[in-house]
Amino acid sequence: MTAADPQSESEPESAVETARHQLERAAAHLDVDEGIVERLRHPTSVHRVTVPLERDDGSREMFTGYRAHHDSVRGPYKGGLRYHPEVSEEECVGLSMWMTWKCAVMDLPFGGGKGGIIVNPKELSSDEKERLTRRFAEELRPVIGPMTDIPAPDMGTDPQTMAWFMDAYSMQQGETTPGVVTGKPPIVGGSYGREEAPGRSVGIITREAMEYYDWDVEETTVAVQGFGSVGANAARYLDELGASVVAVSDVDGAIYDPDGLDTTDVEDHDESPGMVSGYDAPETLTNEELLELDVDVLVPAAIGNVLTGENARDVEADMIVEGANGPTTTTAERIFEERGIPVIPDIIANAGGVTVSYFEWLQDINRRAWTLERVNDELESEMRTAWEDVRTEYDDRDVTWRDATYIVALERIASAHETRGLWP
Numbered sequence: 201m202t203a204a205d206p207q208s209e210s211e212p213e214s215a216v217e218t219a220r221h222q223l224e225r226a227a228a229h230l231d232v233d234e235g236i237v238e239r240l241r242h243p244t245s246v247h248r249v250t251v252p253l254e255r256d257d258g259s260r261e262m263f264t265g266y267r268a269h270h271d272s273v274r275g276p277y278k279g280g281l282r283y284h285p286e287v288s289e290e291e292c293v294g295l296s297m298w299m300t301w302k303c304a305v306m307d308l309p310f311g312g313g314k315g316g317i318i319v320n321p322k323e324l325s326s327d328e329k330e331r332l333t334r335r336f337a338e339e340l341r342p343v344i345g346p347m348t349d350i351p352a353p354d355m356g357t358d359p360q361t362m363a364w365f366m367d368a369y370s371m372q373q374g375e376t377t378p379g380v381v382t383g384k385p386p387i388v389g390g391s392y393g394r395e396e397a398p399g400r401s402v403g404i405i406t407r408e409a410m411e412y413y414d415w416d417v418e419e420t421t422v423a424v425q426g427f428g429s430v431g432a433n434a435a436r437y438l439d440e441l442g443a444s445v446v447a448v449s450d451v452d453g454a455i456y457d458p459d460g461l462d463t464t465d466v467e468d469h470d471e472s473p474g475m476v477s478g479y480d481a482p483e484t485l486t487n488e489e490l491l492e493l494d495v496d497v498l499v500p501a502a503i504g505n506v507l508t509g510e511n512a513r514d515v516e517a518d519m520i521v522e523g524a525n526g527p528t529t530t531t532a533e534r535i536f537e538e539r540g541i542p543v544i545p546d547i548i549a550n551a552g553g554v555t556v557s558y559f560e561w562l563q564d565i566n567r568r569a570w571t572l573e574r575v576n577d578e579l580e581s582e583m584r585t586a587w588e589d590v591r592t593e594y595d596d597r598d599v600t601w602r603d604a605t606y607i608v609a610l611e612r613i614a615s616a617h618e619t620r621g622l623w624p
């Protein structure tokens with residue numbers, strides 16, 4: 201491993217710092233009112249709540265939760281709830297900014313929000329997680345709602361968490377309100393295909409990018425960091441397409457088979473957390489080694505800030521497709537640009553999650569479920585449209601894939617602000 205890049209911006213970099221750098225880069229290519237750019241550097245509001253929990257043994261503990269609202273010019277705030285020990289206000293703000301751009305790239309009528317609780321979900325029993333979630337929903341009730349802010353799953357939360365959240369909100373409202381969260385199980389108003397959607401979109405966008413560069417999918421090797429909702433579904437989609445998925449990982453480490461893993465045989469985070477590193481594979485690696493494997497496509501799909509000034513020069517992949525939110529720091533991005541390694545950004549690659557959340561929200565409003573086939577067909581069509589919008593900017597301007605994606609998003613957001621009138 202080489203030393204940290206001498207021109208590094210200070211690392212570790214917070215999500216909000218990364219998000220601001222990315223916004224400024226895109227703004228430099230557009231004729232956007234400086235006031236609008238300045239406004240977008242900040243959240244509209246951030247809500248901090250204390251969430252009391254009675255443990256199974258009768259002891260009491262206080263947890264801190266957040267909900268950041270970044271921008272709602274195009275519609276209600278939208279974005280996930282994360283349960284993780286490293287959740288912070290700054291992280292929620294950065295993630296909410298990414299949600300604003302993500303919804304705009306996909307042309308969805310939503311803005312950006314994100315929230316979470318500082319907690320290690322692996323240290324909660326199912327009953328404790330339910331009580332924590334119900335109380336969190338009650339605390340957030342004044343600032344969420346089907347027409348104001350619609351949470352969804354993220355790391356450490358899942359469809360069951362969303363069902364508890366929806367139930368707690370509905371009990372307080374006095375009416376069943378399925379549209380207050382997305383990512384629920386289908387039996388309580390969730391959409392078929394939502395759980396798989398972010399990983400599926402990573403697969404679709406990887407496929408489109410491979411087509412763009414004229415790569416043969418059957419000849420392509422892939423390494424995926426993280427084998428949860430996003431990573432496992434991306435790996436399985438690409439495996440099904442014919443790519444050779446040679447490595448996947450969980451928090452404890454990676455498994456590697458140069459001949460390709462059978463991704464359906466490896467249990468994912470939902471089926472059995474922590475089972476990846478226990479799988480009987482020809483070789484095991486650390487997560488750091490997985491990131492530096494000589495593969496065609498690297499998909500970081502676990503946590504943020506894993507590609508940094510420390511390791512970006514050692515990455516041997518020919519293309520990076522971001523499954524996680526914010527896996528690449530500003531310094532790493534610059535190094536990949538210098539090295540000619542394309543980085544397809546999170547805000548389009550994993551946007552299938554929020555896109556199917558939008559389908560779910562429509563289904564909830566209309567009280568009418570779509571088939572899985574319809575969901576997947578419409579997701580395919582939305583992803584291809586967004587890819588074409590981004591590809592056009594990429595081909596027309598001498599910019600990175602991230603800049604091209606941000607340009608599409610920022611043009612739509614800035615134009616909505618100008619049309620509505622930002623300055624009263």
Ligand SMILES: NC(=O)C1=CN([C@@H]2O[C@H](COP(=O)(O)OP(=O)(O)OC[C@H]3O[C@@H](n4cnc5c(N)ncnc54)[C@H](OP(=O)(O)O)[C@@H]3O)[C@@H](O)[C@H]2O)C=CC1
Nearest residue numbers: 355356398426427428429430450451469474502524525553
């Ligand atoms: N869920 C969603 O709808 C969406 C999620 N995302 C983003 O995708 C990323 C992953 O989310 P999601 O798949 O939902 O999360 P999950 O909780 O379902 O899975 C996370 C996976 O990452 C692994 N992991 C956790 N910490 C580390 C670490 N330090 N190093 C390596 N692996 C680690 C976990 O391992 P283990 O099983 O051992 O815990 C697990 O395999 C996040 O950045 C999230 O914001 C983006 C769009 C939508």
Ligand SMILES: O=C(O)CCC(=O)C(=O)O
Nearest residue numbers: 279280352354553554557
């Ligand atoms: O489905 C959603 O509303 C948001 C999912 C999410 O948090 C994300 O895309 O990062």
